[in-house]
Amino acid sequence: MEKIQIIDAKKHVGEVVKIGAWVANKRSSGKIAFLQLRDGTAYFQGVVVKNDVSEEIFHLAKELPQETSIWVTGEIREDSRSKFGYELGVQEIEVVGESHDYPITPKEHGTEFLMDHRHLWLRSSKQHAIMQVRNEIIRATYEFFNDRHFTKVDPPILTGSAPEGTTDLFETNYFDQKAYLSQSGQLYMEAAAMAFGNVFSFGPTFRAEKSKTRRHLIEFWMIEPEMAFMHQEESLQIQEEYVAFLVQNLLDHCDYALHVLDRDHSVLEKYTKLPYPRISYDDAVAMLQENGFDDIEWGEDFGSPHETFIANSFDQPVFILNYPKDIKPFYMKPHPTREDIVICADLIAPEGYGEIIGGSERATDYNYLLEQIRNYGLDEEEYSWYLDLRKYGTVPHTGFGLGLERTVTWLAGIEHVREAIPFPRLLNRIYP
Numbered sequence: 001m002e003k004i005q006i007i008d009a010k011k012h013v014g015e016v017v018k019i020g021a022w023v024a025n026k027r028s029s030g031k032i033a034f035l036q037l038r039d040g041t042a043y044f045q046g047v048v049v050k051n052d053v054s055e056e057i058f059h060l061a062k063e064l065p066q067e068t069s070i071w072v073t074g075e076i077r078e079d080s081r082s083k084f085g086y087e088l089g090v091q092e093i094e095v096v097g098e099s100h101d102y103p104i105t106p107k108e109h110g111t112e113f114l115m116d117h118r119h120l121w122l123r124s125s126k127q128h129a130i131m132q133v134r135n136e137i138i139r140a141t142y143e144f145f146n147d148r149h150f151t152k153v154d155p156p157i158l159t160g161s162a163p164e165g166t167t168d169l170f171e172t173n174y175f176d177q178k179a180y181l182s183q184s185g186q187l188y189m190e191a192a193a194m195a196f197g198n199v200f201s202f203g204p205t206f207r208a209e210k211s212k213t214r215r216h217l218i219e220f221w222m223i224e225p226e227m228a229f230m231h232q233e234e235s236l237q238i239q240e241e242y243v244a245f246l247v248q249n250l251l252d253h254c255d256y257a258l259h260v261l262d263r264d265h266s267v268l269e270k271y272t273k274l275p276y277p278r279i280s281y282d283d284a285v286a287m288l289q290e291n292g293f294d295d296i297e298w299g300e301d302f303g304s305p306h307e308t309f310i311a312n313s314f315d316q317p318v319f320i321l322n323y324p325k326d327i328k329p330f331y332m333k334p335h336p337t338r339e340d341i342v343i344c345a346d347l348i349a350p351e352g353y354g355e356i357i358g359g360s361e362r363a364t365d366y367n368y369l370l371e372q373i374r375n376y377g378l379d380e381e382e383y384s385w386y387l388d389l390r391k392y393g394t395v396p397h398t399g400f401g402l403g404l405e406r407t408v409t410w411l412a413g414i415e416h417v418r419e420a421i422p423f424p425r426l427l428n429r430i431y432p
Contacts, residue, residue, distance in 0.1 A: 001016055001017065001018055001073065002015070002017050002018070003017070003018045003019070003020070004017045004018070004019060005019070005039055005040075005041045005042075006019060006021070006037065006038070006039045006041050006042040006043070006044050007041035007042045008041075009042075009044065009076050009084075009086040009088075010085065010086055012076045013076050013077065013078055013086070014075065014076065014077075015075065015076055016073065016074065016075050016091070017073070017074070017075075017076060017088075018071060018072070018073045019037070019039060019071070019072050019073075019088070020039060020069070020070075020071055020096070021037040021038060021039040021046075021069070021070060021072055022037070022038055022039070022067055022068065022069050022070070022123070023035055023036070023037065023064045023065070023066060023067065023068045023069075023070065023099075024036040024037065024038045024043060024066070024067070024123070024124075024125070025066060025106060026061070026062075026064055026066075028061075028062050031049065031050040031051065032047065032048065032049055032050070033047075033048040033050075033058065033061040033062050034046070034047060034048075035047075035048065035061060035064065035072075035090070037072065037088070038123070038125075038128070040128075042084060042256065043084065043125055043128070044079075044082070044084045044086055044087055044088065045079065045082065045087045045088070046072055046074065046087065046088040046090045047087055047088065047089055047090060048061040048090040048093075049089070052089070052091070053090065053091060053092075057090075057091075057092065057093055060093055060095070061090065061093060064093075064095075065098070065099045065100055065102065066099060066102045066105070067099040067102045067120075067123065068095060068097065068098055068099045069095075069096040069097040069099070070093055070094060070095055070096055071092075071093070071094040071096060072088065072090055072092070072093050072094075073090070073091050073092040073093075074088040074089045074090040074091045074092070075088070075089040075091070076088060076089075077089055083256060083259045084256060102120070103117055103120065104117055104120055104121060104123075104124070111416065111418075115418060118423055119423065122422065122423075125260050126260060126261065127419065128257075128260075129254075129256075129257035129258075129260040129261050129412070130257075130261070130408065130412050130414060130419055130420060131422065132254055132257040133250060133254055133257055133258075133261070133408055133411060133412045134404070134408045134420060134422075136249055136250055136253050136254050136257075137246050137249075137250070137404065137407060137408060137411070138202070138404070139249075140245060140246050140249040140250075141200075141202065141223055141242075141246070143249075144241075144242055144245050144246075145198075145200045145225065148198065148238075149197075149198060150198045150199055150200045150225060151192070151196040151197075151198070151199050151200075152199070152200055152201065152202070153188075153189065153192040153196070153199045153200075153201055154185075154201060154203060155182065155185030155188035155189060155192075155201050155203065156182065156185075156188065157181065157182050157203065157204060158172070158174060158179045158180070158181065158182070159179065159180050159181075159182050160177075160178070160179055160180070160382055168183065168207050168208045168209050169181070169183060169206075169208055170206050170208050181206035182203075182204075182205055182206060183205055183206065183207060184205055184222065184224065184401060185201045185203060185205075185222075185224050186224055186226065186331075186399060186401065187331070187386050188201075189201055189224055189225075189226035189399060190226055190331075190362060190386070190389055190397065190399070191385070191386075191389055192226065193226040193227060193228045193397055193399070194228060194389055194392075194393065194394075194395070194397075197227075197228045197229070198225070198226075198227045198228065199225065199226050199227075200223060200224060200225040200226070201222075201223070201224045202221065202222070202223050202224075202404075203221065203222070204219060204220070204221055204222075205219075205220060205221070205222045206218065206219050207220075216417065217405055217417055217418070217421065220403055220404065220405045220406075220421075221403075221404040221405065222401045222402065222403055222404065223401065223402045223404060224399065224400070224401045224402075225238070225399055225400060226397065226398075226399035227397060227398055227399060228395050228396075228397045229395050229396060229397070230396060230397060230398050231361060231396050231398060232343050232344075232345070232359075232360070232361040232398050234398070235359060235361070235398040235399070235400060236278075236319060236345060237275075239319075239345075239347060239357055239359065239400055240274050240275055240276045240317070240319075240347075241274065242402070243271070243276075243317060243347070243356070243357070243402075243407075244271065244272045244273075244274055246407070246411070247268050247269075247271045247272050247411065248272050250268065250411055251265060251268055251269065251272075261412050261413055261414070262413070263411075263412065263413045264413075267351075268411070270315065270316060271316060271317060271350075273316070276316055276317045276318060276319060276347070277314045277316060277318045277319070278318065278319040278320075278321055278345075279310065279314075279318060279319070279320055279321070280320070280321045280322055281320055281321060281322050281323045281324065281341070282298070282322075284302070284306075284310055284320050285297070285298050287310070287313070288306055288309060288310070291309065293305070293306060293309070298324070299324050299326065299327070300327070301323075301327050302320075304352075304354060307348045307354050307355060308352040308354070310348060311348045311349060311350045311351070311352070311353075312350065312351075312352075314350070315350060316350060317347055317348065317349055317350060317356070318347070318348050318350075319345045319346070319347055319348075320345065320346050320348060321344070321345045322335060322341045322342065322343060322344060322345070323341065323342065323344055323346070324340060324341055324342075325339070325340055325341055325342050326340075328342050328344055328360070330369070330372040330373060330375070330376045330378070331360075331362055331363055331369065331372070332344050332360040332361070332362065332363060333360065333361040333362055333363045333364070334363065334368070342360060343360060343361040344358075344359065344360035344361070345357075345358075345359055345360070346358050346359075347359075349406075349407075349410040350410075351410065351413075353406065353409060353410035354406065355403075355406075356402060356403060356406050356407050356410060357400050357401065357402045357403075358400065358401055359398065359399060359400025359401065360398065360399075360400075361396070361397075361398040362397050362398060362399065364390055364394045364395070364396060364397070365390065366387060366390040366391060366394075369386075369387060369390060370387060373387075404420075405417050405420040405421055406420075408420035
């Protein structure tokens, strides 16, 4: 008898197998007990027929408390009534670990209660499906960039300088000198790109913003590619190809998870169609004002209602191009014909999920960057190594950052970004 995982049930139809699982739920109807089983790979049903098992086993099946861990033995059968397509005809049950008074019952619970019990909430079918979506996005990310000869480079988490300003940093005492939890690995990735050409990083980032919106986290993970010998137009093509690749891989590999999440495949399929639409910041402001948004003026950043309206106007992810210089970081390349804007783009997700990518072409002129560092009140000494990149063989280069959790939230079709993180990290519990 072979020990298998639930996800491999289709390979063992008609065979008697053994599975280690937890009892997610159960119900009984006369002489039949139905066990909802999960093992971390998938959920499916175990059917216990009274006439096919001992009286002891049938009684045990009817009384198993929620989240009891068991070894269950039985025959794999096709089940056309379920989306999963297979079930287990149970023959034997052995209790491994008992469970009593499990706090998350099948009834409705508030989000705060569930987040307080996140270590257990992860076991639910919806949360399991969300984590499968997250895992597939991570797996597909490595495939996408590895196939295009990007080298993964890991920037530091504790840094001595800030790439995007000092107002939203977590400061710590690093052996009697100031250090900060990283906002972004981008500046380091620029150095890596000058060594390896095309690079990407994937790691945690921190923003000390006391935000409680459904879109924001204080600690999150970001994918940050940086590309040498490349201008912005080429970068935009890579960005849209990358996002479309992620969506297609979810459709190809996460069909069951998307079904659990009630995510319409036809909606996701629209997001694989390229190219994505583009609109300039200038035109976006004009469009908003023409449609009754009197709370936005040129030179201001967009809020959630503005991004949602813009995205809904296109029904696809949309690039907003070339923002005002004054609201963007110091390292972005100035526009060749206008002093008031920089060469950059944000990719706005449809369905009200907001920005998922921010990117730009990077300034390459040493004197311009030095002036910008001074204008932003940054420490020249702290950025001397960054300026070195412009002294020794600089090239046109561009990059972007994709926020993992917000992308998971969008593609999984869930309401709150907190559901896209495995655990309620300390920082995200304080200001969720």
